[in-house]
Amino acid sequence: MIDTSLIPNIELFIAQVPPLSYLPKSLISQIANNINIRYIPKGENIIDSQNNEHNLYIIRVGEVEQINPDGRLRAKLESGSIFGFSILNNKDEYCAFALENTLIYQVSYQMINDILKQYPEYIDYFSKETSTRLSIVAKNNILATSDNILMKSVSDVANPQIVLVDSKSSIQQTAQQMTKYRRSSAIIMDQDKIVGIVNDRDMTKQVVSKGINISAPVTSIMNPNPPTVTSNELVLNAVSLMMQHNIRSLPVLLDGKVHSILTAIDLLKYSSLQSIFIINNIFQVDSLEQLIELSQQKELIFTALIKSGATHNNIMKVMTLIADAFSQKLLQLAEEQLGSPPCSYVWNVLGSQARYEMHLLSDQDSSIIVERELSPEENMYFMKLSTFVIEGLEKCGYPKCDGNYTANHSQWCQPISQWKNYFEQWIINPEKEYLLHASVLMDFRPIHGNRELSDILHRHVTTLTQNNSRFLRFMTANAVRVKPPISIFRNFVLTKEGENKNKLNLKKRAISLLVDLARIYAFSTNLSETLSTEERFSRCYQLGVIDKLTLDNVLETYQFVCDMRFKHQLQKLQNNQNATNHISPDELTLLERNQLKDVFRLIAKFQEAAEIRFSQRGIIR
Structure with missing residues (x-):
């Protein structure tokens, strides 16, 4: 029997976890009163493909890995994630085990089934298909939003309960403060200056898993110099910043001092923001098929941003961050399939994506810079990698560039020395065809790999164009x-x-x-x-x-x-x-x-x- 003193805390937590968050308060309370709490030590099974229990699982603390029957990774899930939808549909079996010591809230299939029979309007929220769950949220909540949360100030949604810890504090002292005030993160201060941030995941991954002495200074495990946002900034801008840095907590400043904190959990309370966090889902999937499912949400997100009153530059920035995430995930999948690259390289996006100006109809432009000349076998590796990524992006709704400015054309996959030669030719001898190359390829931005290669090329281009009036005339x-x-x-x-x-x-x-x-x-x-x-x-x-x-x-x-x-x-x-x-x-x-x-x-x-x-x-x- 569950300890009744725990119920208010459980209810508060699950009310923030989609799709339970869409249920009426009375149903959330009913579920909280009938939850089974399980503690799973690191490495132990949560569900077994041979003996599936019919439950929905909510991760309260810890990290879980799902494995398909053929041994492939299905997904990695963290605190606040929910799984078991496929089990509710009696298909698509898999194993799940704890990557670290994990606390699970377990909801029986029978209870969910009884609720859905009584309230069939919520059935799609619990669908096995990710795209169905996201679509129903987007259609019924994002597009119908009346709170316009994206256009509100950060101060309207940020949490004023913060934990400030002196940089001289130990890991243990920091954890004690986080526990005392029931916060998932602490901001590390040196006098009045923010020097870092640490969260409960850092405590688990850095301290517990690596056996770090809890008497060590908290600065040894903190994330240094975190981005911040002012209290009067728009929520949309704060969301963009969190997506860009792939972080879940953002310190909020008022008059230069720490005022509050904005977290992903705070934002996910608002239905109008849930699909905006598609990037979190992109990096959790493990296959092209799952990425294609997620890509179907781009149109709904684009529509939601316009309807929310977002400015054109914020719309383009969010759409670019989403495109970046699809590209980065496909590159990760490609490297997993092909093995480690034969040499250092960087994947650059070009044109509107490089300028953070993408929209719903934007195509894909890309290039690769490698650190040295390639052998035929090494060149074949990068052709296979780029073809996988570019064809994957096309399936995710990013059409190929009409001008063939994509990295799977050998002309645009070259060593840094050849890229320098290209720009020297285009800038010093700017004929008509070269000007077209320059106009497309001079806007480039690295999103994966050795970014120093892009920096080297940027510096070279600066040298070539500096005070070059002839090139400007032709351009x-x-x-x-x-x-x-x-x-x-x-x-x-x-x-x-x-x-x-x-x-x-x-x-x-x-x-x-x-x-x-x-x-x-x-x-x-x-x-x-x-x-x-x-x-x-x-x-x-x-x-x-x-x-x-x-x-x-x-x-x-x-x-x-x-x-x-x-x-x-x-x-x-x-x-x-x-x-x-x-x-x-x-x-x-x-x-x-x-x-x-x-x-x-x-x-x-x-x-x-x-x-x-x-x-x-x-x-x-």
């Missing part, structure tokens, strides 16, 4: 060849043929033009680091290259066309149509048409100003 002349779709009579210039006849291409004839101009202005300041389009324009203003009025105009213009594209894509999705970058003027209100004409005219003026500043008319025909 500018090439960039302004494509004009905004507006005539001198303020009429739209529409596509004349094909499936997009009589439509405007917002990407090619507006957004891409601003992206190109931002890159040119950035290179004029010797800034080769890959930044977003808005960051590049802002940096140019800070360096005195453009004035405040120009900055305001160009940022407003960029925001307008991005917002219009997203609004248009959302309308298409809601009408069960394919989202595109093309828009018909007939679909716009009179005000929107006039605003878009003004925007196109501004872009034309930006092009003219750049041409006067950097180019020579007619240099490229």
Whole structure:
């Protein structure tokens, strides 16, 4: 019989764990009163494929590994995770054992079954299929959210109960404080400065598993210099930061001092945020098939972000972080299948992904830098690896680049020496084809492997472009060849043929033009680091290259066309149509048409100003 004094704590915990969190409070209380608490020592089975108990399992403390009948890893799960859905459906058997000493809350199949018979509207929340569970949450909660939590301040949801520990404290003293105040993490302070953070997982993985002396200083196991967020920052920005660093706790500052803490558990209380944490799920799966299931949520997340009122740059940043996670997981899976790479390498993403500007229709662009020349056998390894990743991304909804700028083409999988030669050729002798290569491949960002290789190449590109007015002239002349779709009579210039006849291409004839101009202005300041389009324009203003009025105009213009594209894509999705970058003027209100004409005219003026500043008319025909 369960100790009744434990029930309030159990109820509080499971109320934060999806899908139980979607049940009415009365049902959560009913489950809490009938939970079986199990302690499983490290290495022991929780469920056995030959003798499955019919239960749903919630990990309170510890870590669990699931193994399929063929011996392959199914998933690794941590505190707050729930499993056993496949057992509820009487199929897809597997083993599960404790990777470390683990405390489990066990809910009988019979109880869940009785609840679902009484409340059939919750059946899909307990489906065996991950995609079904995520879809029902997204459809019924994310899109119907009324609290707009993403647009609230961090202070509205952060937990003011924090544990601050002096950097001279021992591991034991820190653990005692965390236990006393029932917190899963502690912020390590040196006077008034945050120097690190430690959580209960660190205590288990660093201290218990490695046998570290509990009298040792807590600084020996802390995560140093954690990212922080201010209390007035938007929740969406905080979520993006947590996703980018793959962390679960974020110190919150007010007037420069620690005020509260924001945790993944706090955020998961809000149904409108649960699918945003798709990245956590991406890194837990162990197969391409499971990744494909998760990828079906991208459209719902994109829609939820727009409906929540998220800004265009936050939407693109979140979509980019998700794309990064899919790429990184596929690279991990590829290395598991093929074995360790024959030499050090880095996987770079290019274009919009490199600039954190992805959206629902973005394709994939990538390259590989290896540290040295490859033998034919070694080259075959990287061709197999890149093909696995690129084909996997395509199955996850990221189409291949039309221009073949992907790492499975041997031209874009080269040693650092050859990459240096490429850029020397493109920049010193900027012919038309080379300018196309440069415009695509100069925006690169490392996401996996030896990032120093990318840093070396960035420094080399900076040296080549520094004060290189000739290269800027060619880049500018090439960039302004494509004009905004507006005539001198303020009429739209529409596509004349094909499936997009009589439509405007917002990407090619507006957004891409601003992206190109931002890159040119950035290179004029010797800034080769890959930044977003808005960051590049802002940096140019800070360096005195453009004035405040120009900055305001160009940022407003960029925001307008991005917002219009997203609004248009959302309308298409809601009408069960394919989202595109093309828009018909007939679909716009009179005000929107006039605003878009003004925007196109501004872009034309930006092009003219750049041409006067950097180019020579007619240099490229």
